[in-house]
Amino acid sequence: MALYRREFLKLAGLGSVFLVTGLGTSAFAAQTKPRAKAFTFVQLSDAHWGFTGPALNPEAATTLKRAVDAVNALKPQPDFIVFTGDLTHTTEDPQERRRRLREFKEIVSALKVKDVRFLPGEHDASLDYGEAYKEFFGQTYYTFEHKGVHFIALDNVSDPAASLGDKQLKWFEGELKEYAKDAPIVVLTHRPLFDLYPQWDWATRDGARAIELMAPYTNLTVLYGHIHQENHFLTGQTPHHAAKSLIFPLPAPGSTPKRTPIPWDPAEPFKGLGFRGVDSLAAAKGLKLTEYPLKA
């Protein structure tokens, strides 16, 4: 069912890597009418604002701000920025949840790029069905267009059972039907839509239905978070790319008996943390993903 596709090339001097994603025959933009224009955007994920745990990240109070500074230093600046969930770390106190969401929003308001899109993670939304999240960031699933590319944000976390649900799946099906099978589409979500490693709950309960709906689309890519590490996976012809976290890394799927976070390494601060640049290529094939490690 699935194949890994890893075509990383070191970017000299930047310490970052990039990956060209998409199918060999699918020009991300070339087959589309009207033709999509080249642009870049940035994906950040799993900031967990409010987390405290010196053994995992003694710089938890500064990491998100460092990421904002790093994005602000990119040249050229991206067209827009997307956060794929777990903006905040969970709390059972509704007031504290709102305080963390508010602080997160204030911190990312320092981004130079003002077109910023948000998605919830289970830490933001699963204890109150997204109620507090919506107060600060609006709807949990939606679409937007950018220079001929269709973006669809899915919510697989407001239901604490990690389901998309019939209503959203019907909406998703309707949205996809609006597009040609070779239209450039990026699906954004928090949890993996496929069964990455169900033993660690790295899945979406009804994700198989979303996979089935996406399957016929030749230029559709899924970007997600949740697993605090890079991961690249194909279901049929649909590539799925997980982004690094901004708080602590997690072990590779099934590589350890438990999904215990990887401790902070004082010798290599911020190791395993980072964000992703995405180039939508108008003239070449596929998306180009550039991974930017967070640095001390």
Place this chain on the structure above:
Amino acid sequence: MKTNLLALTMFLALALPFGLYAEAATALAADPIQTIRITAKKFEYSPSEIELKQGEPVLLELISLDRLHGFNCPELRVRADITPGTPTTIRVEPKKAGRLIFHCDIYCGDGHEEMEGAFIVKGGQ
């Protein structure tokens, strides 16, 4: 009716000493399967490690002590909601030996990610 009852009583009185009782008792002993009670609360199962025998079915009685939790063991292809006040019973039969993880799949708070346990399935004789 009375005649039938009398005949049955006489048959049992004569038959039991000759082994029919023993056969019935054996059948009764083999039929029930073991029931294992597992309680769930934030953010743990108790017991968290359970030994099972390969190919031997057991009933799991799942009880929540606080809030809604999930019970999911992908390798045994079972999952259930565990609602407080309503024990949930599921039957499992491990087909292969090994360590099979089960976890809560209903987000229940800070610590949810650590809410898991394991079946230690021992190979058949």
